Amino acid sequence: MTQRPELLAPAGSWEALVAAVQNGADAVYLGGKMFNARQSASNFDHDEMARAVEYAHVRGVKIYVTVNILLADHELEEALRFLHFLHNTGVDGVILQDLGLARLVREVLPELPVHASTQMTVHNLEGVKGMLEAGFKRVVLAREMDLQEIARIKQETGADLEAFIHGALCVCYSGQCLMSSLIGGRSGNRGKCAQPCRLPYQLVDQGGKNRVDPSEVGEYLLSPRDINTSAYIPQLMAAGIHSFKIEGRMKRPEYVATVIRTYRSLIDRALQDSGAYTVQEEESRNLAQIFNRDFSPGYFFGNPGKDLMSYKRPNNRGVRLGRVKGYNRQDKRVEILLEEPLRLGDGIEVWVTEGGRSGIEVNSIFIKGQPVKFAPAGALVGLPIPGKIKPGDRVFKTHDAQLMERARETFTSPRETRKIPLEFFVRARVNEPLYMQVKDDRGLAAEAYSGEVGQEALKRPLTREFLQEQLNRLGNTPFELARLKVELEGKVMLPMREINELRRQVLLALEQKRLSGTRPPRVGQSTLNRRLKTALAQLEKPAATWPEKSLAVSVTDLASLKAAVRSGADIVYFGGESFRSKGPVGEQDIHDGAEFCRRHKASLVLSSPRILHDAEFESFTRMLERLRDLPLAGILVGNLGLLNRIGNYSDKPVIGDFSLNIFNSASLLYLQEKGVTRATLSPELSLKQIQEMGERAILPLEAVVQGTLPLMNTRYCPVGSILGGMAPGKKCGGPCKDQKFGLKDRMGLIFPLEVDQFCRMHLFNAKELCVIEEVPSLLKAGVTVLRIEARREDPHYVARTVGHYRQALDRFLQGDWNEQRDREAKQDLAEQSPAGLTKGHYFRGVI
Known part of the structure; x- marks a missing residue:
């Protein structure tokens, strides 16, 4: 018999919580006033949280609380005390992103069930196994996983798996997006994403020439459609997903009520008879009407290419109401032939040929010149709508007053909809x-x-x-x-x-x-204080003495590797993602690179791709086994799955990449226990935070000091989808080979993009990180290795940049700090970055 899945609803307010419970949710996820990834929602203070738990538990509904952001050292104790409050309040689980906080919870509050947030980018079998071994009770999977991958994980682990099945979709792998952070200072990893993916962009070539006509394709090249899996509920259940998660903590309670009510009916119907499962027309219409950016099943059935995206509109489309038939000049009314019913109080929007869109609330409807309150589908109605509206313009109903009122009754009426027999x-x-x-x-x-x-x-x-x-x-x-x-x-x-x-x-x-019956045994204050003292003491030890300061550079071609070594790099990161604009990195290249580094007394570290779905994971680890005897200085690991099992395939030292989001000292402890020998810090840390971590670092610290930082890593590729024709049933034509592209924003800035060997997109910052003047400050703060990110650059760039940083590092090591030389080096480096230089978050941070 198929396991009954949990229907998990979002709640950003008290009304949304009531809407979720009254319309059939099995569980609700919500956030407190701090430490959650939806800081713009109303959220719940301590009193509201306790009230929410009591309200839900009486009605047989579970409460999960999101504590799913990265935390600085000074926030860890407060976060743990907040988790203690949540445990004693009786919540059924907390959703975490931060590796360090998760590590501390095991010691301080082992009684509290913890779920691995989708922000942890868990996307393969070994990642799930690692989370289970780390004490997580549930894993919220990356949205980019398909049902075959999920079914295999369920079969091999039996894990409690949660997946998003309806609502807004992030275009980037969650936890790997730095776009809002680096271009606007609002970090998604801190719950403050400004959604720059919903803004217009143009696809341009290396010369800045537009490759797409926006009037034909659209301007919103990073804006995905919403997920809608209503037609596939039996398949999702068969794959072993336990918790069906609805996205929407920023949505209105009417949205929560409508979507939860619909999916409650669908799940119950599928459980009753999955073979005869269908979605009723009214259910489909209600889901579309309440909010949609057009719909897609996401990645559950493979990569849908351009069918994933809403290129022409980044916000709610509503339901198509009809087309403009004409204009009655005498009555000054637009005539529309209705494809859907229309009532007074509904909201409509006309997609006008000239001037964008014109929207109104319907205050009057006329049929054959007579005012009516309601018009059925098929009627020719007259509506007073301002703007330059022409025959043929499309009309959409964006607000259905009757649907909203029905939803509102479920969370405003004193009579409860959901009853316990x-x-x-x-x-x-x-x-x-x-x-x-x-x-x-x-x-x-x-x-x-x-x-x-x-x-x-x-x-x-x-x-x-x-x-x-x-x-x-x-x-x-x-x-x-x-x-x-x-x-x-x-x-x-x-x-x-x-x-x-x-x-x-x-x-x-x-x-x-x-x-x-739902409240676990309380943990007393004295017990908490004792556990906190013991756990936090591990983070207060003075830093050890590390090897000599070094300069590292990350490259993806053999010529750049040689340029880096000749120019003075101590460490070269090589391999990982191969960008199609530069050609593949083969095993022979790795052998040749290792030999070149050996002859020139440099260290070669093999990079791993930061995203490795299971088939890719197996291919990469087979290569690792073939390279066992190569004189590598280490493996650069950027995802939790590979981190969990790297020791099975290689005996080389492990370096943690910045995609692991190392944001505090407790995360270093987590990595050390996993066998990591050096950790690359999050690019979102400020110099002050790095200094605080450096004072008690239990691992050597590495920081990125130069290069165009990756803003996004996406399974969706705009080049392949728009130029290559990638869509369900259609393969990409490969326009990315030997070509470079970028996305140009409204300000004229071009964000370079690369496509890797897995056809995933890497979007880079327009401005180049450069902190050559801060080299002494970083090294004094405790950074051991300075890294130049040059994976997309050519050998000339690599030689020039490495040379400047080699000289700056040598001056520091020789006690000859020369500010004038640093300024001159920065001016020279600026010539390589037409969009300009940035110091990233070193002096602004994200907190």
């Missing part, structure tokens, strides 16, 4: 107190006796029908009468108030039992 038993005898017992659907029971005894009835003795009527008056409670058993001996009577009071008592007692 109860079984009552009543026994009444003359000269004895009336006995009442109630049992719920979990088998929990409560009982009580009346304060007065039964009297001999002269006129109206108690009857089953009378008791049924009284006990069924449960309108404003979460309960409903399902069964009634009655034992009446003789003609007995009791006052109605006594029966009502008894009913109130047993229901209150039952509510308390339902609550106490």
